Amino acid sequence: MEIALVVLVVLLGLAVLAFWYSLRWVRMRRNGGVSVALRWDPDNTRAGWHLGMGRYEGEVFAWYRVWGLRSGPDRVFEREMLMIADRRDPVGTEAYAVPSDATVLRCESAGQKPIEIAMGPDALTGFLSWLESAPPGRQVPRAS
Numbered sequence: 001m002e003i004a005l006v007v008l009v010v011l012l013g014l015a016v017l018a019f020w021y022s023l024r025w026v027r028m029r030r031n032g033g034v035s036v037a038l039r040w041d042p043d044n045t046r047a048g049w050h051l052g053m054g055r056y057e058g059e060v061f062a063w064y065r066v067w068g069l070r071s072g073p074d075r076v077f078e079r080e081m082l083m084i085a086d087r088r089d090p091v092g093t094e095a096y097a098v099p100s101d102a103t104v105l106r107c108e109s110a111g112q113k114p115i116e117i118a119m120g121p122d123a124l125t126g127f128l129s130w131l132e133s134a135p136p137g138r139q140v141p142r143a144s
Helices: 002-028 121-132
Strands: 034-040 050-057 062-064 075-078 083-087 101-107 117-119
Touching: 034 121, 075 101, 075 117, 101 121, 117 121
Parallel strands: none
Antiparallel strands: 034 050, 034 117, 050 062, 062 075, 083 101, 101 117
16 A cells, blocks of 8 residues: 555656646747757767757847756857857767757857757757847857
């Protein structure tokens, strides 16, 4: 009887957690979030992709991990400091770990390690538009 009660409590806890995550995901999508996979330290061959939701919050691009307990963003990228160094299609098994029809951008930011961001065509268009829509008088850093 006690074991059944423990199992029931654990299952109930998992159900509440799954509901909270799906509610968080839906709320972020409705508020302008886009599905984005992120990989930090891309030069490390063992570095994996992390699924999340990206949101444009003024001058920053905030990234929220799908499976995380934080209420705030897990990574924040400032538009002024972000530069696209390379663009490529997913290779090998990467296609299964990133959003469908994704393009992978290698981004560099002053004083930080490079990252890779993978996003679908619509999200990519929005990201590039946001990145290039700098205030008047400011030049957008680009790789040649």
